[in-house]
Structures are given as C-alpha cells and as structure tokens.
Amino acid sequence: MQFEKTPGWLDWHAGPSKPRFQLPAGAVDAHCHVFGPGAEFPYAPERKYTPCDASKAQLFALRDHLGFARNVIVQATCHGADNRAMVDACKASNGKARGVATVRRSISDQELQDLHAAGVRGVRFNFVKRLVDFTPRDELLEIAARIAPLGWHVVIYFEAADLPELWDFFTALPTPVVVDHMGRPDVAKPVDGPEFELFVKFMRDHPNVWSKVSCPERLSLTGPKALDGEQDAYRDVVPFARRIVESFPERVLWGTDWPHPNLKDHMPDDGLLVDFIPHIAPTAELQKKLLVDNPMRLYWPEEC
Numbered sequence: 001m002q003f004e005k006t007p008g009w010l011d012w013h014a015g016p017s018k019p020r021f022q023l024p025a026g027a028v029d030a031h032c033h034v035f036g037p038g039a040e041f042p043y044a045p046e047r048k049y050t051p052c053d054a055s056k057a058q059l060f061a062l063r064d065h066l067g068f069a070r071n072v073i074v075q076a077t078c079h080g081a082d083n084r085a086m087v088d089a090c091k092a093s094n095g096k097a098r099g100v101a102t103v104r105r106s107i108s109d110q111e112l113q114d115l116h117a118a119g120v121r122g123v124r125f126n127f128v129k130r131l132v133d134f135t136p137r138d139e140l141l142e143i144a145a146r147i148a149p150l151g152w153h154v155v156i157y158f159e160a161a162d163l164p165e166l167w168d169f170f171t172a173l174p175t176p177v178v179v180d181h182m183g184r185p186d187v188a189k190p191v192d193g194p195e196f197e198l199f200v201k202f203m204r205d206h207p208n209v210w211s212k213v214s215c216p217e218r219l220s221l222t223g224p225k226a227l228d229g230e231q232d233a234y235r236d237v238v239p240f241a242r243r244i245v246e247s248f249p250e251r252v253l254w255g256t257d258w259p260h261p262n263l264k265d266h267m268p269d270d271g272l273l274v275d276f277i278p279h280i281a282p283t284a285e286l287q288k289k290l291l292v293d294n295p296m297r298l299y300w301p302e303e304c
C-alpha cells in the first residue's frame with residue numbers, strides 16, 4: 001500500500017553523531033517507535049498523521065550506533081490498535097526489545113497472552129487530542145483491570161493543562177503508571193509554579209507513578225536545538241527534567257522518542273539527544289538508575 005506523508009512531515013535524522021556521553025553498560029532506550037513500513041504494516045485508517053517509514057532494522061541500527069543495549073518500543077498512534085509492526089520488531093530483536101501496546105476492550109485473553117509472549121509489558125492510554133479520538137474511561141479502566149494480573153503497567157500521554165481533569169482517573173489505575181514526556185509541561189512557566197508542582201505532587205503522593213524525562217526537543221521553546229554539535233541543547237527543559245530525576249531517582253526512564261513523530265520545527269540529531277542526559281542526571285549513580293536499573297525493573301524484571 002502506498003501512503004503519502006502528512007504535508008510538512010520531518011523525517012528522522014539520517015546521520016546522527018556518535019554521542020560524547022558514554023552510556024552505562026546495559027542502557028535502555030525506553031521510548032521509541034517503529035512506523036510501518038507502510039507497505040508491510042499499513043497505517044491505521046483512524047490515524048491523525050501519516051509518517052515516513054521507520055523500520056525495525058533502522059531502529060536497531062540506531063540503537064547500536066548510539067550505544068544502547070535494548071529498546072522499549074511504544075505503539076505509535078498512527079498504527080491505532082493494530083500492534084503488528086511493534087510486535088514484529090519485538091520478536092525480531094533477540095530479546096533486546098520489549099513493547100507497549102494499544103488495545104481495545106474487545107481484545108481476547110488469548111490475544112493478550114500472545115502480546116505478552118512477544119514481549120509486551122504495558123498498554124498506552126493517550127489523552128492528547130491532536131493524536132487520538134476519545135475513549136470512554138470505563139473502557140480504559142476495564143482494560144487496566146485485565147492487564148494488571150499480567151504484571152503490565154499503563155503508559156499515559158497527556159498535556160499538563162489536562163492533569164487536574166484526569167487526576168481522579170489516573171489515581172484510580174491499579175497498576176504502575178508511566179507518564180510520557182513528563183506530562184508535557186509548559187516550560188515557559190516556572191519550574192516551581194503551580195502547574196509543575198501539581199505534576200510533582202502527582203508523583204510524590206502516588207508511589208506507583210513513574211515518568212519519562214524525555215522529549216526536550218518537543219518541550220523546548222528557546223533551544224538551542226540538538227544540531228551541529230550543540231552540547232548544551234534545550235536548556236529551558238533542563239530544570240524540569242532534573243527536578244524529576246533528582247526527586248524520584250527510582251521512578252524515571254529516558255528514551256530517544258525516535259523517529260520523533262510530528263516535530264514541526266527541526267529534527268534533532270539523536271547523538272546530541274544522548275548528550276543531553278548528563279545535564280538532567282548529573283551523577284553516574286543517577287544515570288545508571290535512569291538508563292539501566294529502572295527500565296530493567298519495569299520491562300525485564302526476571303533479569304533483576
């Protein structure tokens with residue numbers, strides 16, 4: 001099947017640099033995606049964007065180039081609840097990838113078991129309105145109750161302004177809850193202002209809540225961009241991510257977000273994104289928790 005990319009679509013960076021930051025042994029890129037390829041794994045009819053292709057082989061090549069040992073592949077919304085591309089990538093990874101799926105309430109117990117066997121360890125609930133249509137809360141709670149006995153968790157993606165309205169739903173979830181991209185704070189607001197304080201309270205009061213401290217390239221308003229060797233990129237995001245890493249060192253994850261869906265301004269050099277890590281996790285101890293110990297506990301607990 002032929003697909004035409006959304007107008008203005010930015011393709012992933014074709015020649016990322018080698019990071020200067022040496023990742024700890026066993027580091028996990030805990031948030032990345034595969035897109036298609038569309039000819040093999042068609043994009044979902046209900047999608048809100050049509051991306052460029054980004055195959056499993058290209059993801060594994062990036063993993064090796066950057067120095068990661070493993071990936072967590074998160075179902076992208078352009079594939080809806082058709083998890084075949086993500087599952088195919090997990091199965092082809094020789095145990096080096098685990099997955100997060102999107103499922104509907106109609107999924108059977110056998111299908112859940114099959115996803116588990118392929119390496120899936122979580123489901124993603126998305127509340128970002130430009131990405132998905134609304135799913136009733138009772139459907140999501142039903143799914144959460146069904147995946148809890150499998151030892152899975154729920155990944156949630158939402159905008160900071162929506163946290164008050166979503167609070168009661170999130171805090172009722174019976175599993176570990178992993179927030180994508182720090183709940184997308186508005187970094188023009190103060191790091192100790194009411195909006196981000198609410199997010200910190202969400203994590204402080206609920207020990208089952210984890211956060212990915214990822215996507216500075218999405219959140220930054222003033223840059224500088226991770227391009228042309230920039231070693232001090234996205235400075236306006238650093239205080240937010242660093243606060244979360246230092247406050248909750250056992251409950252943070254990091255990922256590239258490759259192939260970076262829906263960026264409008266620029267496509268970052270993934271090597272320079274890795275060089276962002278020591279700015280938000282300044283000690284070797286914090287780096288090992290963020291990149292190795294925490295993702296291993298959540299996705300490969302049998303090895304811990």
Ligand SMILES: O=C(O)c1cc(C(=O)O)oc(=O)c1
Nearest residue numbers: 075076077078131180261262
């Ligand atoms: O902000 C986004 O556009 C975005 C989209 C998706 C997806 O379409 O799944 O995933 C992400 O992690 C981020």
